[in-house]
Amino acid sequence: MRKISLVSIVMLIVSISTFAGGILTNTNQHAAFLRMLSRGATTEIDAALSNPAGLAFLPNDGFHMGLSIQSAFQTRNIDASFFTFSGYDGTNPIVSDQPFNKYYKGKAAAPVIPSLFAAYKKGDWTISGFFAITAGGGKASFDDGLPMFESLAMAGIFQTALKKEGKIVTPDMYNINSAMDGKQYIYSVQLGLTYRINEWLSAFGGGRMNYFTGGYKGFLRANLKEALGGAQLMDPLELDCDQTGWGLTPVIGVDAKFGKFNIGAKYEFKTNLNIENNTKQNTAADGALAAFRHGVNTPNDIPSMLSVAVAYEFIPTLRASVEYHFYDDKKAGMADGKQKFLTKGTNEYLAGIEWDVTKYLTLSCGGQITDYGLSDNFQSDTSFSCDSYTLGFGAKLKLSERAALNVGYMWTNYDDYTKTSKNYNNIGLSGTNVYSRTNKVFGVSIDYRF
Template identity: 60%
Template sequence: MKKNLLIGAATLIVSIPTFAGDYLTNTNQNAAFLRMIARGASIDVDGVYSNPAGLAFLPEDGFHLSLTGQSAYQTREILATSPLWTLDGNTTERYYKGTASAPIIPSFHGAYKKDKWVISASFAITGGGGKASFDNGLPMFDALAIGGIYTNAQLTGLVGKPVTPDMYEINSAMDGKQYIYGVQLGVSYRFNNWLSAFIGGRMNYVKSGYEGYLKAELNEQYAQLAPAMGLPSATLANLELDCDQSGWGLTPIIGLDAKLGRWNLAAKYEFQTNLNIENKTNKLEVPVGTPEAVIKPYADGEQTPSDIPAFLSVAAGYEILPTLRASVEYHFFDDKRAGMLNDRQKTLKHGTHEYLAGIEWDVIKYLTISGGFQKTDYGLSDNFQTDTSFYCSSYSLGFGARARLSDALSLDIAYFWTTYDDYTKTSADYNGTGMPGTDVYSRTNKVFGLSLNYHF
């Protein structure tokens, strides 16, 4: 039980996606995405990320710059049902809620076009981007503590009966954070009046960490019996973790764009990023006797794989009218080939599929309104889902506007929210306790964004 408790705690080393996209990839890098969503065929400054090959078809030479700020708020909820919570023969529920917030997420996109050539660069939070806090702990920790205390032969027989949850209090809290900073640089070239290509790369730097504790102590009426049971104190379980992590990796990127009359067809492929994150462990307190083999992977200086999966985007844009445009797009993330801690990726049923659509309308010369839709289908499995790192397939809606403040200056404003499908995980051996249990995972996500665009 001690071994399981530590392993459970260590799985807090996870991604914290606050935006659209995959487990370790944020696909929204500009408010133009939030307001229209399907931007894979965009010929605009936000194409530095979404369609870099299309930059070669920008209508004007010179500098094209965009500065974006986004604010996101996400909740994560777990409804845990099990007879373990009371150990009195009744099945009861416990509710856990965590929040992940990112008040300010900045990004910058820039391109310089000269005839057929474009040099582009960007800085953004390409993965993660927030901090998740469970102020009342997580069911996996509570379950492991309760199960371990109940089955510990040393404590059996206290006041003539086994130690049950009504005899002690569990205090726990868990925080996790992750930021993947990405700096991208590349070159686009237009071969003729309808075909262009892009080649470039992104350097990713990961900064993540987690803090957590769990302490179970006998209630006051039983604490005085601890010496009689050979216990040094009324503390039944104690665990504390404090770890920072960092790492880096390079993502090669290629792209194509074909401009055929009213159609614009585009594709981008980001190769897999091989990335290891290294621990800087500030505190790791575990029960005496925990095997060294269990502690070692989370010790100071140890490394764990956290690859960013290969990413394919294909998109088609069509100009219905000179003032009305629509786009459709498809994303595939090759998650099953990207290394994760303990080969967790192998438990996935398939990689992630995303389907996107968007439309925008120039209402007047200085105002464009737009909206979009995205459907995300993860290849989830029960073995992949954990309390500290769970995902839910979803659909997202976004809408917003672009205001042209002058011929050179424009402002994008947008709101984007996601509706998730609940995921139910049922187990006959709930968190290794030997008792049945069910977790229902649910999430919410809301993002607001502003982009200021300028060209000269």
């Protein structure tokens, strides 16, 4: 029978992000983002990521730092419905009267996601940096496999049995066991300098080193049911592959203050990043899993990103911010050139507001709309995205003149994406997948000025 490929499933984690942001980029690294979402014009310590030029307007010289811990939980589900072969009329296979239906559940969890921010300000100069997981950050598990593999296995088993033994083997006669665990992290360290040009304008220049590490373990097996003898219907496929890679991201930014307005802008250049296989087990290295032979490289670029934000102080105790992000995903290399199927880059629109209820307590909330350039050719069981809107809320508690505690909660509501195909997963039959997702993130951060 034809081989069943696991190539796409191991690439799944590349597109799984347990954060906000573009297809391959995480923007929330601090609880202040979770509680307000629009932080692109902030001048607090989390600006080391979101608005580094704004650090020129820190209120005090000296050393500032922030430590954040987040927990993120996500689901990625597929409601699949596809036709199978049910018999043979002596000339052609007979298609089933009713489609095969199954709901496939995927879970991604990242219980502890740390981030560290630091800045030292002396007069007009500020040196800053941060450590964070800027992409990925979680482990994904698909305990029941995926529809693309079950549909391929079903078609292959039917054709092989018919060709070799002249028998009809239908889905009710066997069990397919397929599962995959995967994890991906891009650890990033950024360092840069901010200079205050005059009373109202500052600029930033810096760079970020990104280190990719991921791991994938999976299998696919098919056997007749015990009542029919339990015979193996195909050679098992197994994969155990680690991947690593690194790349550099230049970053520039500006910040301008005009009365009660503050404008922050940042541009992150595209990061050229290839990930290399360190394969421990691969049962089809010369066939279906050739892309995961030991030493093979796969593109996994981080797209360029533009952020522009405007904050306004209505009164000393009430502030609001609006923001725009653009991720140039179409120019970032992806596995198998998937970026070519995007209709455009990712657009994000953010807004947030915060209110100082008392001298020691600030409440805030915010929202974000994410609009991808999706297409049917881009979407697959193993790598799909959904347009969404995100809501967040939380509080900042001033512990002392030098310390503040931020807490925030963010959840994302995704639009379902329906993909219908007349040649479902290249099996020659029709089928439909409805892709859906959920995402919830909680975080706490402590900021301190020495």
